[in-house]
Amino acid sequence: MPATVAPAKMADRSVGERLLAALTEAVGEENLLSRRDELIVYECDGYVIEKNVPDVVVFPTSREQLIAVVKVCHEAKVPFVPRGAGTSLAGGTLAVGGGVMISLTRMKRILEINIRDRYAVVEPGVVNVWLTRALAGTGFHYAPDPSSQGACTLGGNVATNSGGPHTLKYGVTVNHVRGLELVLPDGSTVETGGIAEDAPGYDLTGLIVGHEGTFGIVSKIIVNLARDPEAGRTFLGVFDSVDDATATVSGIIAAGIVPAALEMLDNLMIRAIEEAFGFGFPTEAGAVLIIEIDGLEAGLDPDSHAIAEIVRSNGGEVRKSIAWRTRKEPEYVAIWKSRKSAFGAIGRLSPTFCTQDGVVPRTKLPQILRFIMAVGERHGLRIANVFHAGDGNIHPILLFDERDPEQVRRVLIASHEILDECINLGGSVTGEHGIGVEKMEFMPKLFSPEDLAAMVAIRNTFNPDGRCSPSKMLPMGGGCIEKKNPGHHASA
Amino acid sequence: MNWPDPSESYTTLGDGRVATAVECPNTLDALQDAVRRRVAEGLAIYAQGGRTSLDYGGTPLRPGVAVDMTALNRVIDYPAADMTITVESGITLGEIARTLDAEGQRLEIDAPQPDHATIGGVYATNSTGPRRYGSGRPRDQIIGVGFVTADGNVVKGGGRVVKNVAGYDFPKLLTGSLGTLGIISHLTLKVKPKPETSAIVCVGYDSIDVVAHDLARLNTSSTRPVAIELLNVPAAKRTLTEANRSLWTIVLAFEDNAASVAWQIDRIAVELSGTVQSVVQGQAIEPIRVALRDLPTANFGSVSIVANVRYSDVPVLAATVDPGLWTFQSHAGNGVIRLHSLVDDSATIEADVHRLRSSVEPSGGNLIVARCPADRKPSVGVWGSSRPDWVWSEKVKAALDPSGVMNPGRFVGKI
Numbered sequence: 047m048p049a050t051v052a053p054a055k056m057a058d059r060s061v062g063e064r065l066l067a068a069l070t071e072a073v074g075e076e077n078l079l080s081r082r083d084e085l086i087v088y089e090c091d092g093y094v095i096e097k098n099v100p101d102v103v104v105f106p107t108s109r110e111q112l113i114a115v116v117k118v119c120h121e122a123k124v125p126f127v128p129r130g131a132g133t134s135l136a137g138g139t140l141a142v143g144g145g146v147m148i149s150l151t152r153m154k155r156i157l158e159i160n161i162r163d164r165y166a167v168v169e170p171g172v173v174n175v176w177l178t179r180a181l182a183g184t185g186f187h188y189a190p191d192p193s194s195q196g197a198c199t200l201g202g203n204v205a206t207n208s209g210g211p212h213t214l215k216y217g218v219t220v221n222h223v224r225g226l227e228l229v230l231p232d233g234s235t236v237e238t239g240g241i242a243e244d245a246p247g248y249d250l251t252g253l254i255v256g257h258e259g260t261f262g263i264v265s266k267i268i269v270n271l272a273r274d275p276e277a278g279r280t281f282l283g284v285f286d287s288v289d290d291a292t293a294t295v296s297g298i299i300a301a302g303i304v305p306a307a308l309e310m311l312d313n314l315m316i317r318a319i320e321e322a323f324g325f326g327f328p329t330e331a332g333a334v335l336i337i338e339i340d341g342l343e344a345g346l347d348p349d350s351h352a353i354a355e356i357v358r359s360n361g362g363e364v365r366k367s368i369a370w371r372t373r374k375e376p377e378y379v380a381i382w383k384s385r386k387s388a389f390g391a392i393g394r395l396s397p398t399f400c401t402q403d404g405v406v407p408r409t410k411l412p413q414i415l416r417f418i419m420a421v422g423e424r425h426g427l428r429i430a431n432v433f434h435a436g437d438g439n440i441h442p443i444l445l446f447d448e449r450d451p452e453q454v455r456r457v458l459i460a461s462h463e464i465l466d467e468c469i470n471l472g473g474s475v476t477g478e479h480g481i482g483v484e485k486m487e488f489m490p491k492l493f494s495p496e497d498l499a500a501m502v503a504i505r506n507t508f509n510p511d512g513r514c515s516p517s518k519m520l521p522m523g524g525g526c527i528e529k530k531n532p533g534h535h536a537s538a
Numbered sequence: 539m540n541w542p543d544p545s546e547s548y549t550t551l552g553d554g555r556v557a558t559a560v561e562c563p564n565t566l567d568a569l570q571d572a573v574r575r576r577v578a579e580g581l582a583i584y585a586q587g588g589r590t591s592l593d594y595g596g597t598p599l600r601p602g603v604a605v606d607m608t609a610l611n612r613v614i615d616y617p618a619a620d621m622t623i624t625v626e627s628g629i630t631l632g633e634i635a636r637t638l639d640a641e642g643q644r645l646e647i648d649a650p651q652p653d654h655a656t657i658g659g660v661y662a663t664n665s666t667g668p669r670r671y672g673s674g675r676p677r678d679q680i681i682g683v684g685f686v687t688a689d690g691n692v693v694k695g696g697g698r699v700v701k702n703v704a705g706y707d708f709p710k711l712l713t714g715s716l717g718t719l720g721i722i723s724h725l726t727l728k729v730k731p732k733p734e735t736s737a738i739v740c741v742g743y744d745s746i747d748v749v750a751h752d753l754a755r756l757n758t759s760s761t762r763p764v765a766i767e768l769l770n771v772p773a774a775k776r777t778l779t780e781a782n783r784s785l786w787t788i789v790l791a792f793e794d795n796a797a798s799v800a801w802q803i804d805r806i807a808v809e810l811s812g813t814v815q816s817v818v819q820g821q822a823i824e825p826i827r828v829a830l831r832d833l834p835t836a837n838f839g840s841v842s843i844v845a846n847v848r849y850s851d852v853p854v855l856a857a858t859v860d861p862g863l864w865t866f867q868s869h870a871g872n873g874v875i876r877l878h879s880l881v882d883d884s885a886t887i888e889a890d891v892h893r894l895r896s897s898v899e900p901s902g903g904n905l906i907v908a909r910c911p912a913d914r915k916p917s918v919g920v921w922g923s924s925r926p927d928w929v930w931s932e933k934v935k936a937a938l939d940p941s942g943v944m945n946p947g948r949f950v951g952k953i
């Protein structure tokens with residue numbers, strides 16, 4: 047197995063007339079951008095540290111157009127990169143080396159919804175929340191709910207194996223995808239999985255979910271539909287300290303309760319959200335937990351009482367308790383809107399911020415949060431925390447002023463220290479945002495040369511010339527791009 | 539190299555083929571060393587766990603060694619409060635269950651024969667039971683894997699935390715790979731708290747149309763069963779008490795706290811059109827639960843098949859299954875149908891396999907022959923018609939096992 051591969055052959059920086067003509071023929075003039083002032087929007091995604099303008103952006107409106115575009119790129123030997131809504135926080139859509147960006151946002155049809163057989167078939171550009179809306183009233187929903195669900199596409203979710211607050215109980219994207227169609231980098235296609243379960247052969251669907259665009263382009267997805275819960279309770283637990291809140295998280299899990307969601311916000315985050323939304327979070331609290339359980343109304347009381355008791359025994363107080371029958375009730379909507387808009391609120395605290403994504407075993411939350419606090423003090427940085435506590439998936443947000451190069455340098459060092467500590471504690475450097483271009487240098491810290499060689503062998507099987515999403519996820523020979531500026535970015 | 543004479547070796551590889559030698563490593567190093575040595579000798583590698591499913595898959599293609607994994611049977615790490623467990627692959631499901639039970643937790647996988655089946659074997663064969671309706675499949679519980687490839691290296695994917703998107707999802711790729719990519723050496727799995735109580739409700743039917751109606755009703759029921767099993771008379775005879783002898787029986791399992799389970803038992807009787815024949819609760823459900831769990835690998839008759847269809851097609855297919863020829867058990871909420879033959883007339887059985895397969899494949903379903911006499915395998919076709927993604931399975935196989943020494947001949951296509 048080769049440990050490294052030669053970097054993809056890059057096309058001429060300027061896209062040749064012939065290529066442009068062929069792409070125009072494939073998608074039509076109205077579905078192509080090639081003027082520099084139009085292309086600038088596509089120089090980066092939610093990860094703004096590294097930027098590069100693609101040579102051309104195409105917007106295929108159908109599977110056939112998509113295949114035609116990929117064939118043109120293949121024949122011209124130019125690199126190309128798929129892009130959904132561009133909310134990636136790891137630079138997954140960066141057009142490294144230029145080339146063709148293939149935006150899937152005009153392949154946006156929901157092709158089929160079948161309630162009896164509990165699936166939906168969608169094109170990759172369908173926005174996550176559109177499917178939720180299309181299912182309203184059926185008693186079913188699509189479970190993975192990233193905080194960015196109002197914008198991100200299901201194709202992007204599949205590529206990054208997205209999670210969200212409710213994945214604690216219901217699982218992440220890979221647990222809800224039954225099958226898909228992949229357009230390979232040579233323009234051929236393959237359908238994996240299907241509507242019936244357990245198709246003989248390897249679980250290629252499971253392998254392709256989370257490939258971050260390095261195998262090809264997902265052109266169709268069969269997703270699983272989940273039953274809506276009959277009822278639920280959402281609690282706002284208020285604590286004097288982060289330690290009390292993390293002890294409560296451990297206490298709830300240890301009591302044998304599997305909440306539907308268990309999210310934590312620290313004081314800095316609470317104040318930012320209060321200022322922005324005025325939901326009624328107590329600004330003096332050291333931390334709050336949003337604790338949600340769901341299930342049958344008949345069975346919710348015992349867990350509700352147990353949770354209230356665990357909160358109290360850790361010195362906290364249940365400040366709000368929302369009993370709901372649908373996820374449309376105003377108080378329910380308000381609390382989750384506040385949580386899911388947390389990153390918008392951060393802008394009020396600081397002009398620039400950098401969101402990290404790391405994971406620790408959930409019992410190690412107290413350690414990692416104390417570590418983050420110490421890192422902040424040591425480097426003189428303010429760090430806010432809002433995260434999926436039940437999964438041990440942290441999102442420290444480092445605030446800084448990008449005009450001060452000294453602060454920028456400290457933010458980068460602090461981020462790396464936090465991610466290294468996640469590895470030390472037995473965790474991972476990404477729970478949901480992916481490796482992209484941002485975290486490639488951490489892969490050799492998480493995986494052995496043998497592990498990486500096997501991953502490279504699999505990548506080369508699907509993407510032998512490395513032309514689809516070059517220089518992503520797996521370190522290639524030649525090292526990484528040096529990071530100079532952590533920039534703005536938001537997250538879960 | 540030739541196959542040894544069956545009289546000279548006690549260790550079968552399945553389908554009447556016997557092993558040239560047996561390796562029984564008890565450390566990871568010993569496993570790596572065994573694979574390296576034996577591959578260098580030109581032998582193929584056939585991993586074995588609890589030996590509950592050795593005849594599963596195609597016939598072993600080339601002479602080779604059996605690698606008995608049952609001595610690699612340790613719990614590596616069980617941080618109960620993190621709700622994960624990391625184990626060596628030769629540990630049995632039963633042993634894992636006992637470890638977890640001490641903390642009031644369990645693995646959601648209810649595969650057959652837990653006291654024999656190793657977790658590595660369960661993952662290699664993607665073995666599941668009735669509870670997959672409520673708790674998902676093995677792929678939904680695995681978060682990390684290590685496997686030894688043909689060159690003796692250990693390759694890992696995933697990790698020990700419940701959420702992790704670093705690198706490709708080897709845990710999913712290895713699930714159901716039948717030992718053809720490497721030998722699974724260790725796994726990290728999610729575990730759950732045990733429910734407070736459980737109940738089983740048996741509902742009888744004299745017409746498959748009413749069964750179809752009630753299965754559709756269950757899809758939107760206000761209750762939340764964790765298992766929906768459909769049985770014909772011969773299957774019910776082997777799993778249920780005398781009282782349940784309707785033409786068809788739906789068996790529902792509920793698990794939750796006592797208040798919720800009690801409410802669901804009351805409620806389901808109102809919702810369904812069939813006749814509730816029995817309701818059992820608590821410890822009393824064990825004989826039925828165990829019988830339904832173990833029926834998939836019950837070795838009676840000479841042929842066992844598994845079909846996967848759209849959920850709504852379960853009663854459609856059920857209507858065409860002759861209870862004189864087959865026991866019929868379906869995890870009906872998942873579209874899984876398991877049949878065991880009841881007669882010895884192999885021509886009739888084989889013809890019926892082909893009939894069933896041609897009725898499920900055109901609508902996207904599949905049908906595999908999980909067990910049959912080795913000499914019938916070529917004509918009956920173990921894995922069914924070739925699927926368009928098998929060429930990609932073959933390419934993935936070539937990437938991780940280029941010389942084709944891991945479990946050759948057993949899996950789909952040329953794998």
Ligand SMILES: Cc1cc2nc3c(=O)[nH]c(=O)nc-3n(C[C@H](O)[C@H](O)[C@H](O)COP(=O)(O)OP(=O)(O)OC[C@H]3O[C@@H](n4cnc5c(N)ncnc54)[C@H](O)[C@@H]3O)c2cc1C
Nearest residue numbers: 130131132133134138193199201202205209259264478538
């Ligand atoms: C405010 C905010 C909150 C967020 N919250 C969460 C959260 O809670 N959970 C979470 O998991 N993530 C979260 N994210 C990250 C991001 O939204 C997800 O990674 C999302 O899945 C990306 O979808 P997208 O359509 O924007 O994809 P893009 O950003 O356009 O692309 C992401 C990656 O997928 C590839 N890709 C896109 N489409 C395809 C396709 N059809 N075929 C193959 N590859 C493709 C791209 O090349 C890229 O590598 C958040 C981001 C923001 C900005």
